[in-house]
Amino acid sequence: xxxxxxxxxxxxxxxxxxxxxxxxxxxxxxxxxxxxxxxxxxxxxxxxxxxxxxxxxxxxxxxxxxxxxxxxxxxxxxxxxxxxxxxxxxxxxxxxxxxxxxxxxxxxxxxxxxxxxxxxxxxxxxxxxxxxxxxxxxxxxxxxxxxxxxxxxxxxxxxxxxxxxxxxxxxxxxxxxxxxxxxxxxxxxxxxxxxxxxxxxxxxxxxxxxxxxxxxxxxxxxxxxxxxxxxxxxxxxxxxxxxxxxxxxxxxxxxxxxxxxxxxxxxxxxxxxxxxxxxxxxxxxxxxxxxxxxxxxxxxxxxxxxxxxxxxxxxxxxxxxxxxxxxxxxxxxxxxxxxxxxxxxxxxxxxxxxxxxxxxxxxxxxxxxxxxxxxxxxxxxxxxxxxxxxxxxxxxxxxxxxxxxxxxxxxxxxxxxxxxxxxxxxxxxxxxxxxxxxxx
Amino acid sequence: xxxxxxxxxxxxxxxxxxxxxxxxxxxxxxxxxxxxxxxxxxxxxxxxxxxxxxxxxxxxxxxxxxxxxxxxxxxxxxxxxxxxxxxxxxxxxxxxxxxxxxxxxxxxxxxxxxxxxxxxxxxxxxxxxxxxxxxxxxxxxxxxxxxxxxxxxxxxxxxxxxxxxxxxxxxxxxxxxxxxxxxxxxxxxxxxxxxxxxxxxxxxxxxxxxxxxxxxxxxxxxxxxxxxxxxxxxxxxxxxxxxxxxxxxxxxxxxxxxxxxxx
Numbered sequence: 001x002x003x004x005x006x007x008x009x010x011x012x013x014x015x016x017x018x019x020x021x022x023x024x025x026x027x028x029x030x031x032x033x034x035x036x037x038x039x040x041x042x043x044x045x046x047x048x049x050x051x052x053x054x055x056x057x058x059x060x061x062x063x064x065x066x067x068x069x070x071x072x073x074x075x076x077x078x079x080x081x082x083x084x085x086x087x088x089x090x091x092x093x094x095x096x097x098x099x100x101x102x103x104x105x106x107x108x109x110x111x112x113x114x115x116x117x118x119x120x121x122x123x124x125x126x127x128x129x130x131x132x133x134x135x136x137x138x139x140x141x142x143x144x145x146x147x148x149x150x151x152x153x154x155x156x157x158x159x160x161x162x163x164x165x166x167x168x169x170x171x172x173x174x175x176x177x178x179x180x181x182x183x184x185x186x187x188x189x190x191x192x193x194x195x196x197x198x199x200x201x202x203x204x205x206x207x208x209x210x211x212x213x214x215x216x217x218x219x220x221x222x223x224x225x226x227x228x229x230x231x232x233x234x235x236x237x238x239x240x241x242x243x244x245x246x247x248x249x250x251x252x253x254x255x256x257x258x259x260x261x262x263x264x265x266x267x268x269x270x271x272x273x274x275x276x277x278x279x280x281x282x283x284x285x286x287x288x289x290x291x292x293x294x295x296x297x298x299x300x301x302x303x304x305x306x307x308x309x310x311x312x313x314x315x316x317x318x319x320x321x322x323x324x325x326x327x328x329x330x331x332x333x334x335x336x337x338x339x340x341x342x343x344x345x346x347x348x349x350x351x352x353x354x355x356x357x358x359x360x361x362x363x364x365x366x367x368x369x370x371x372x373x374x375x376x377x378x379x380x381x382x383x384x385x386x387x388x389x390x391x392x393x394x395x396x397x398x399x400x401x402x403x404x405x406x407x408x409x410x411x412x413x414x415x416x417x418x419x420x421x422x423x424x425x426x427x428x429x430x431x432x433x434x435x436x437x438x439x440x
Numbered sequence: 441x442x443x444x445x446x447x448x449x450x451x452x453x454x455x456x457x458x459x460x461x462x463x464x465x466x467x468x469x470x471x472x473x474x475x476x477x478x479x480x481x482x483x484x485x486x487x488x489x490x491x492x493x494x495x496x497x498x499x500x501x502x503x504x505x506x507x508x509x510x511x512x513x514x515x516x517x518x519x520x521x522x523x524x525x526x527x528x529x530x531x532x533x534x535x536x537x538x539x540x541x542x543x544x545x546x547x548x549x550x551x552x553x554x555x556x557x558x559x560x561x562x563x564x565x566x567x568x569x570x571x572x573x574x575x576x577x578x579x580x581x582x583x584x585x586x587x588x589x590x591x592x593x594x595x596x597x598x599x600x601x602x603x604x605x606x607x608x609x610x611x612x613x614x615x616x617x618x619x620x621x622x623x624x625x626x627x628x629x630x631x632x633x634x635x636x637x638x639x640x641x642x643x644x645x646x647x648x649x650x651x652x653x654x655x656x657x658x659x660x661x662x663x664x665x666x667x668x669x670x671x672x673x674x675x676x677x678x679x680x681x682x683x684x685x686x687x688x689x690x691x692x693x694x695x696x697x698x699x700x701x702x703x
Contacts, residue, residue, distance in 0.1 A: 068548040068614060070564070110672055113508055172671050175639055177613035178566050182642040182671055214639055271562065 003345060007352035014325075018357065021314075021321055025361025025412060026368060028310035032408055033369035035303040037398030043296045044399060045392050047230050047285055052134055053201075055100035055123070056224025057233045057285050058240060062278040063251075063270055071270055072176055073221045075101075076278065081223055084243040092239055094232045100128050100224040103209045107173030107183075109153075111161040118157055120171070120202040122209025122220075130226075131203070136192040140165035144188025148208050151185035154201040155193045163187055175214035176221070183212040192382075230285075237284035249279040263287050311412060315419040318357075322350060322423035333427055334435025347428035354420030358413045366405070373398040474593045479606055483585040485629035486622075489659060491581045496689035497521040497656065500533075500682045501579070505572040508674035515570040518683075520693040523581045527694045530569065530579060531702050538570050542699040550576065553699040560696065566616040573645060573667035573677040577616055584608065584622070587615050595626075598633060602626040617644065630660070643670040657686035 011018045051057050062075035075081070078101070089095055103122040108115050123131055125145055132142045135152060144150045144165065151169070163169055164187065171183045185208075191201060210217060227236060244250050251266040263283050270279070286293070326333070333346060380394050381387055391397070503515040516534035521527070528545040532538045540555035543563060552563035565577040588608035596605040608620040619637035624630065634647040646668045653660040661681060669675035692698050 066613070070548075070614070113673070115672070170671060172644075174566070175613075178564055178616075179610075179613060179618050179639055180566075180616055180636070180644050181638040181640060182644060183640075212640070 003349050004352055007349055007356060010325075010349075010353055011356055017321065018360075021318060022357050022361040022364065024314045024317060025311075025358060025416065026365035028307070028314055029362050029365030029408065029412055030369040030372065031310065032303055032307045033366055033400065033405065034372055034398070035299070035306065036404050036408070037369070037373050037400050038396075039296055039299045039303065040399030040401055040404075041392075041397040042299065042390055043289075043292060044230065045390050045397060046292050047289060048392065049389050050289060051226065051230070051285055054224060054285070054288075055098070055102060055121075055128065055131070055226060057227045057230065058225040058237045059281075059283055059285075059288075060223040060225075060240070060244070061221065061281040063281060064278055065270070065273075065275055066177075069274070070177070074176055074215060074278070075220050075223065076216070078220075078223065080244070080247045081280070084240060084247060085223075085225060087243050088236060088239045092232065092235060094227055094236050096225045097228055098128060098130055098224075098226040100124075100226065101206070101220040101222075102224060103206055103213055103215055103219070103221045105173045105209065105213055107171040109157065109161060109169050109171050111163045111167060111169040114161050116157050116160045118153065118171075118202040120151070120173075120204050120209060122204055122206035122213075124206045135189070135203070137189045138192055140187065140189035142189065144186065145205060147186060147188070148205055149183070149185045150188035150205060152189045152191060152201075152203040153187060154191050157202070158187065158190045165190060171212075173212060175212070177214065179214070181212050181214070183208070233284050234286055237282060237287070241282040244280055244282060249275055249277065251279060251281045253282075261287065261290050263290075307408060307411060311415045315415050318354065318416055318419035319422065322354070322420045323426075325353075326350070326423045326427045329427075330430070330435050330438050333430055334432045334438070337430070337432035338436065343428040346430075347424045350420055350424030350427055351417060354416050354424075355413065358416035362409050362412055474595070474604075477593070477604070479590040479593050479604070480585055482604065482624060482629050483588065483590070483606070483608075486624060486631055487582040487585050489582070489629065490661070492521065492523045492657065492659065492686060494524050495657060495686050497523065498683075498685045498689060498693075499656075499661070501574075502680045502682070503569065503572045503574055503677050504680075505677040506675065507672075513571075515572055517569060517579075519579050520689060521579070521581070522689065522694055525694075526580075528576075528580055529693055529698065530576060531699065532570060535570075540699075540702060541570075542702065543567070543576055544694075544696060544699060545576070545580070546694070551696070553696070555700075558700070565614075573669055573675065574679060575616055578647075578665075578667075578679075587612060588620065596623060598623055601632060603632060645670055654681055654684050656684045659686070 060081055061073055064072045064074055066072060085096065085099070101124060104119060106117065106119045109118050125131060125142070138155055145152070158164065161169065166187065168184055168186050171185055173181055173183065175181050185204060206220065207217060210219060215221075225236070225240075227233060241250065241253060251269055253262050266281050266283070337346065376396050377398065379396065381391055381396070382394050388394075498518065498520045501517050501519060503517065504512050505515065506512045514534055515532065515538070518531045518533055520529040520531075526545070526547060529542060531542040532540070542553045544551045544553065545565065550563045550565055551560040552567070553560050565575070565580065567576050568574065569576065587610055589611050590606050591609045592607035594605045596603045602625070603623045604626055606622045606624060608622055610618045617636035618639040619641060621635040621637070622631055623633035625632060631649050632651070633649065635643060636645040636647070638644050648666040648668070649662045650664040650666060652663040654663045661684065663681045665679040667677045667679070
């Protein structure tokens with residue numbers, strides 16, 4: 001206890017030095033904590049934003065293959081799908097919030113001699129009641145969607161075409177079998193700029209989209225299952241895959257080679273195989289975003305490298321500072337040793353100082369990081385920010401993983417203690433008589 | 441009167457003059473009526489015009505595309521065809537940025553080759569070539585008789601020619617356009633105009649077979665085609681044929697390695 005008091009007193013005696021060394025540790029831990037918080041939220045925000053855009057966490061696509069080997073995306077009869085998803089929901093106790101049955105095409109919008117490319121999602125607004133709530137309208141709104149040809153486009157698309165709410169535009173597109181077709185839409189609403197996803201943000205009534213795609217009124221192309229949370233996604237996806245596998249033809253998940261994304265593997269599989277009727281692809285948002293996960297892994301590795309570089313620099317500083325401390329206190333050490341302090345106690349004194357320095361720096365660093373993250377999350381970048389996809393409702397968010405944070409603290413403590421260990425050992429080995437007669 | 445309208449008028453006059461010049465014997469309906477004409481046989485005859493059978497065919501097409509407010513752009517392709525095995529190779533030679541890209545069709549598979557990535561990707565015969573109005577399918581032999589049913593046949597006149605205007609509906613989904621109105625000379629099964637419609641009946645493209653022809657073996661191949669985009673007003677492409685060869689082509693042209701080394 002006396003040693004701890006002594007260590008704390010030594011630290012408070014040299015306030016400037018303690019402040020600078022502790023500040024360096026605090027700065028390092030703050031930077032690393034902010035990076036970790038950002039990376040933690042990065043994948044969650046991207047997943048949630050994609051889930052909103054793609055209208056689901058788990059997806060099922062129906063693929064038919066023509067005699068000539070062409071693949072057509074279509075789901076005619078979804079009774080097996082519906083039964084399977086209900087079975088999975090009951091088994092896992094995860095109730096999907098929404099089921100979205102979408103038909104989609106990419107087309108060229110034509111208005112007053114101007115063109116714009118847009119992917120238009122055909123949605124059933126009567127059942128997808130959450131969708132209008134997520135659309136930030138700049139002008140117009142859902143009212144115009146009561147017309148069959150109603151279309152919702154984003155601001156950049158409307159600007160590019162020079163079109164306003166109420167204007168009628170032509171859309172050149174292809175049917176689900178690839179034949180040429182032309183549709184005529186009326187702009188019902190213009191939504192906020194969704195940044196890099198501007199070209200993905202067109203919505204129309206599924207009935208009309210189906211007509212243009214030459215699909216039947218009850219057909220669609222993909223089923224999106226929107227779950228209450230991201231956490232159950234993989235379990236739900238796997239269970240749905242296994243359940244469907246027993247009922248209908250499903251593209252296997254086993255075809256993927258090592259390190260290959262099985263969504264890509266399923267695509268290649270479809271090209272090689274022949275089948276009759278409909279064969280289903282089951283995949284989750286995590287499968288689609290596996291490349292984003294790779295980015296997260298890179299960011300995690302980068303943050304670890306930054307942590308190590310910062311603390312190697314700090315370690316060198318601590319090592320030198322403790323050498324100076326030892327030199328400054330050489331007579332003090334001699335006196336303490338002369339009045340009975342043991343070698344181990346001298347070593348412990350130095351190590352306690354280093355530990356308190358590290359702990360103080362870590363606590364201050366984490367507090368500063370929390371403050372910085374809190375301030376950053378208050379800034380509203382807006383829904384039209386190019387960073388939209390990594391934001392949550394226009395705000396930056398941070399998510400700290402406790403294990404990661406604890407690991408960082410342990411690394412900092414270990415590095416600081418190892419930096420102080422050599423001067424502490426040298427101080428402990430000092431002969432009291434030599435120390436007492438040393439003149440600084 | 442705007443320049444586009446003047447161009448269209450001049451173009452109509454041009455068609456008439458060329459049509460008159462090309463038809464030395466003049467148009468002759470020959471007493472045929474819709475009731476006594478076998479239109480399926482007529483479509484077969486049109487198909488045969490472009491079918492080189494056991495011989496191979498190669499040619500160069502210069503495609504000049506116009507778009508309102510932009511300078512005309514030129515795409516040049518070299519076409520290799522082996523109709524006997526339904527094989528096609530389309531190699532893009534111009535513009536420089538697209539040079540070396542190409543399509544290869546073997547049986548029902550169509551691949552697109554991009555020299556930049558060095559990779560093949562699956563494609564279709566419905567793709568447009570370098571943003572022009574021409575599609576890959578425009579360069580294959582006609583298969584009108586097998587792909588379409590004649591829904592209606594009307595008598596008509598285009599320039600000096602007496603014509604049949606055949607309304608065709610596709611009987612499969614492999615063709616680019618579900619509905620076509622084909623204007624064919626009544627005296628010979630030579631197409632003069634092709635109007636392509638969307639699946640919901642909207643006009644999408646009109647192809648004018650300008651009545652100048654190049655002798656390719658025992659076949660007459662249209663030397664010039666004009667393709668007008670009916671959806672994007674003012675967009676059109678004119679295709680001019682040259683360097684025609686009919687005979688035996690080396691097998692190497694119909695293999696992937698050819699496109700890979702062509703650049």
